[in-house]
Amino acid sequence: MGTDKINYFDLIYQVVREIPRGRVTSYGAIAHYLGLKSGARMVGYAMNAAHTMTDVPAQRVVNRQGLLTGKHHFETSTQMQELLEADGISVENDQIKNFETVFWDPEKELGL
């Protein structure tokens, strides 16, 4: 199969698509779930390429602090926050409120 181009990116996209509405996850959580020893850098980089993907809610993926570090990569600087608020997530000063409450752990929700 010459199409074994499945990189970490596709795996990351599939996990991000599974994030339920009103929840968020972190780069490290996805990386750890996929077993990416590469750290969380791959996840963040995959999100950068996810711009062409409409099925990848990258706004639901934030850093370990629950901070919208990637808001700058959206159409507008507020697009990310607007999308999160539309999902029912409260955001203030680029920081997700009750981050631990809305946090979605793939290992726990999808089952390890």
Added chain:
DNA sequence: CCATTGACATAGT
């Protein structure tokens, strides 16, 4: 082909 950068995370100082 080599060097630099990037939406992170952890450990060490």
Added chain:
DNA sequence: TACTATGCCAATG
């Protein structure tokens, strides 16, 4: 507590 250094893979120039 804050800052620095390192790891990791892929994309870009």
